[in-house]
Amino acid sequence: MIRRIISILLENEAGALSRVVGLFAQRNYNIESLTVAPTEDESLSRLTLTTSASDIEVEQITKQLNKLVEVVKLADLTEGDHVERELMLVKVKASGAQRAEVKRVSDIFRGQIVDVTSSTYAIQLSGTSDKLDAFIGALSESVVLEVVRTGVTGLSRGEKVLTL
Amino acid sequence: MNDKETPNNSSSDPELLSGGDALVRALQEEGVEKIFGYPGGAVLHIYDALFRQNLIEHYLVRHEQAATHMADGYARATGRPGVVLVTSGPGATNAITGIATAYMDSIPMVVISGQVQSHLIGTDSFQETDMVGISRPIVKHSFLVKHASEIPATIKKAFYLASSGRPGPVVVDIPKDITNPADLHPFLYPESVAIRSYNPAQRGHSGQIKKAAAMLMAAERPMIYSGGGVIQGEASELLKAIVTALGYPITSTLMGLGAFPATDAQFLGMLGMHGTVEANNAMHHCDVLLAVGARFDDRVTNTVSKFCPYAKIIHIDIDPTSISKNVAVDVPIVGPVSSVLTEMLAVIQNRPEPPTQDQTAALSDWWSQIEGWRAQNCLAYETDENLIKPQQAVQAVYELTKGQAYVSSDVGQHQMFAALYYPFDFPRQWINSGGLGTMGFGLPAAMGVQVAFPEAQVVCITGEGSIQMNIQELSTCSQYELPVKIINLNNRALGMVRQWQDMQYEGRHSHSYMDSIPDFKGLVEAYGHVGLSIKTPGDLRPGLEEAFSQKDRLVFVDIEVDPNEHVYPMHVAPNGSMRDMWLKKGVRT
Numbered sequence: 001m002i003r004r005i006i007s008i009l010l011e012n013e014a015g016a017l018s019r020v021v022g023l024f025a026q027r028n029y030n031i032e033s034l035t036v037a038p039t040e041d042e043s044l045s046r047l048t049l050t051t052s053a054s055d056i057e058v059e060q061i062t063k064q065l066n067k068l069v070e071v072v073k074l075a076d077l078t079e080g081d082h083v084e085r086e087l088m089l090v091k092v093k094a095s096g097a098q099r100a101e102v103k104r105v106s107d108i109f110r111g112q113i114v115d116v117t118s119s120t121y122a123i124q125l126s127g128t129s130d131k132l133d134a135f136i137g138a139l140s141e142s143v144v145l146e147v148v149r150t151g152v153t154g155l156s157r158g159e160k161v162l163t164l
Numbered sequence: 165m166n167d168k169e170t171p172n173n174s175s176s177d178p179e180l181l182s183g184g185d186a187l188v189r190a191l192q193e194e195g196v197e198k199i200f201g202y203p204g205g206a207v208l209h210i211y212d213a214l215f216r217q218n219l220i221e222h223y224l225v226r227h228e229q230a231a232t233h234m235a236d237g238y239a240r241a242t243g244r245p246g247v248v249l250v251t252s253g254p255g256a257t258n259a260i261t262g263i264a265t266a267y268m269d270s271i272p273m274v275v276i277s278g279q280v281q282s283h284l285i286g287t288d289s290f291q292e293t294d295m296v297g298i299s300r301p302i303v304k305h306s307f308l309v310k311h312a313s314e315i316p317a318t319i320k321k322a323f324y325l326a327s328s329g330r331p332g333p334v335v336v337d338i339p340k341d342i343t344n345p346a347d348l349h350p351f352l353y354p355e356s357v358a359i360r361s362y363n364p365a366q367r368g369h370s371g372q373i374k375k376a377a378a379m380l381m382a383a384e385r386p387m388i389y390s391g392g393g394v395i396q397g398e399a400s401e402l403l404k405a406i407v408t409a410l411g412y413p414i415t416s417t418l419m420g421l422g423a424f425p426a427t428d429a430q431f432l433g434m435l436g437m438h439g440t441v442e443a444n445n446a447m448h449h450c451d452v453l454l455a456v457g458a459r460f461d462d463r464v465t466n467t468v469s470k471f472c473p474y475a476k477i478i479h480i481d482i483d484p485t486s487i488s489k490n491v492a493v494d495v496p497i498v499g500p501v502s503s504v505l506t507e508m509l510a511v512i513q514n515r516p517e518p519p520t521q522d523q524t525a526a527l528s529d530w531w532s533q534i535e536g537w538r539a540q541n542c543l544a545y546e547t548d549e550n551l552i553k554p555q556q557a558v559q560a561v562y563e564l565t566k567g568q569a570y571v572s573s574d575v576g577q578h579q580m581f582a583a584l585y586y587p588f589d590f591p592r593q594w595i596n597s598g599g600l601g602t603m604g605f606g607l608p609a610a611m612g613v614q615v616a617f618p619e620a621q622v623v624c625i626t627g628e629g630s631i632q633m634n635i636q637e638l639s640t641c642s643q644y645e646l647p648v649k650i651i652n653l654n655n656r657a658l659g660m661v662r663q664w665q666d667m668q669y670e671g672r673h674s675h676s677y678m679d680s681i682p683d684f685k686g687l688v689e690a691y692g693h694v695g696l697s698i699k700t701p702g703d704l705r706p707g708l709e710e711a712f713s714q715k716d717r718l719v720f721v722d723i724e725v726d727p728n729e730h731v732y733p734m735h736v737a738p739n740g741s742m743r744d745m746w747l748k749k750g751v752r753t
């Protein structure tokens with residue numbers, strides 16, 4: 001089982017997303033993360049999802065996705081070199097001595113503090129999922145109040161593009 | 165869906181039509197002659213539009229499930245999409261089993277369902293159900309119509325999707341306000357349709373086809389395994405030409421029966437769970453397997469890891485997802501069966517060198533081995549002086565219909581007896597729910613065939629369990645005078661369930677009895693039909709002769725058959741290979 005990032009150009013139509021998600025449930029595939037938004041061409045959405053699958057399984061998954069009428073094109077980004085990013089916002093307790101420590105760890109990870117109160121910080125961090133995991137690990141658990149992550153998005157390196 | 169439609173070039177201004185009239189007109193434009201349905205609040209505007217025209221004939225069923233099976237039988241027999249019209253809520257949910265049945269067997273179908281008014285969607289309003297949602301996993305595609313002006317293009321797309329590529333059911337859900345008679349829109353029916361995200365393969369890869377042909381021609385123990393795709397893809401004649409040119413053995417799935425003539429000596433009978441000894445053994449021992457329009461279903465392969473251990477596999481299919489889904493193949497060819505087989509036949513006919521002596525000798529050894537398996541006569545059964553054997557009844561039906569009838573079936577032992585003991589020589593002759601295995605399919609499907617071919621002899625071979633799942637359709641048969649012949653192999657049991665309980669549960673017949681079976685003769689007479697009851701082997705032929713002599717009447721023949729009969733051969737499971745079979749009670753290979 002290898003982690004895969006599948007990137008899909010989807011007709012930007014009501015119900016299209018539910019077909020993609022429904023397919024995963026119906027065929028017993030897993031989705032670890034999912035992100036979707038319209039593209040610069042407003043008739044299309046770009047959907048990125050991560051799943052764990054063997055080579056044989058991912059071949060079935062991509063074929064089944066392609067079979068959905070509203071899927072225009074797709075690519076398994078993990079097949080080649082690619083750039084991937086995930087965005088995370090973390091709200092942490094930041095009072096007393098913790099305040100400086102949280103700031104220090106955030107700086108090390110190149111986080112940005114995007115909201116401040118007398119007792120909390122909200123930190124924004126982007127990078128690979130591993131890096132985000134590492135950041136959470138580096139903050140002592142007791143200070144983390146809330147974590148939100150966007151899920152992975154990405155594109156292929158070099159000339160390769162996923163467009164019409 | 166971002167596509168280009170070319171409207172009709174008419175000089176005059178387009179006609180103004182309501183959504184309901186536009187829908188009916190669109191169906192006419194598609195050449196629809198018959199539709200099967202049941203009215204209700206959400207489709208009243210559409211029913212009114214139907215009333216005011218006479219090109220399309222509507223068949224009123226007694227349960228929406230039957231409408232879908234009728235449309236399905238019509239589609240299987242003609243190759244044209246079956247059309248269904250149901251109301252929202254319960255009408256739509258009643259149609260679900262039939263949609264799933266069509267989906268599993270890749271049958272072209274367009275299902276139009278009414279929906280509550282647009283502004284009520286999502287409010288749990290009266291007879292509201294999320295039809296697009298509930299049908300999503302069992303349709304090829306679906307549409308929720310948002311505006312009356314979308315109707316022509318949506319219907320065009322629905323028929324195109326249902327019948328192109330790998331066919332399947334398409335749902336078009338239409339809120340009631342969209343068909344409002346007071347709301348008029350210009351009607352322009354698109355001449356063509358292209359959907360940018362949908363491009364089914366038009367032909368196979370020539371290099372792969374050549375490679376496959378070479379592999380086939382070099383085979384020593386070749387085998388051909390054909391499926392429903394050959395029938396759907398109208399490729400029966402091509403298949404016949406290739407099999408004849410090569411002189412190779414061929415088997416068929418349950419869904420593919422009739423694509424190759426069953427009475428031909430090269431045909432080894434059906435394969436799979438209840439396949440013949442010769443077909444299953446030839447599969448197991450072959451060195452090159454050509455799979456055409458078949459999908460390596462688990463009812464065929466038995467344990468996948470033991471499937472065709474010596475074979476290089478060639479697989480032709482229109483649907484890329486079918487390839488290497490269950491069984492890894494060596495030469496995949498994605499494309500329409502007819503175009504791929506045309507190319508393959510040309511390669512075979514222009515074979516550079518004739519087969520070598522060694523090859524000819526190997527093929528003749530292979531045939532001797534196959535004839536050895538065939539000589540085991542695995543379909544033989546013991547007759548009884550007092551009890552009618554179900555096999556015997558099917559054989560009598562075959563003889564009396566001279567092998568020419570359309571035969572539909574339900575699900576159970578009777579279905580397997582029909583598949584094994586009625587040799588089908590023509591494509592589309594055998595009408596059966598193979599993929600979903602839907603009890604209750606047989607009668608309405610037979611009715612759909614009869615609607616398509618009023619003069620044809622249509623037989624439904626069923627069981628007393630299955631027939632009761634849609635028996636209300638006897639009323640529809642009276643209304644439209646559909647002279648279907650129903651052969652009820654009455655074993656007073658959910659026989660197939662009982663067989664498994666005999667074999668795997670030490671004969672504990674948990675709920676496989678039918679304790680309170682109706683008097684079928686009386687029942688069908690109440691519906692205005694002819695009922696016959698046959699109880700002894702001596703009455704079998706005369707009774708059936710009488711039934712078939714009543715050309716214009718529906719005759720229900722209730723045949724009391726041996727309740728203890730099992731279907732054999734039967735794959736040994738779990739962990740068996742294709743050649744591991746039970747041959748009769750307690751005897752296995």
Ligand SMILES: Cc1ncc(C[n+]2csc(CCOP(=O)(O)OP(=O)(O)O)c2C)c(N)n1
Nearest residue numbers: 576577578603627628629630657658659660
């Ligand atoms: C709708 C539906 N429910 C349950 C089943 C499971 N099932 C398969 S065969 C069978 C028994 C069928 O009995 P009958 O129609 O009398 O046929 P027989 O096997 O006795 O010939 C059942 C219950 C099914 N295939 N379809």
Ligand SMILES: [Mg+2]
Nearest residue numbers: 627628657659
């Ligand atoms: Mg029965």
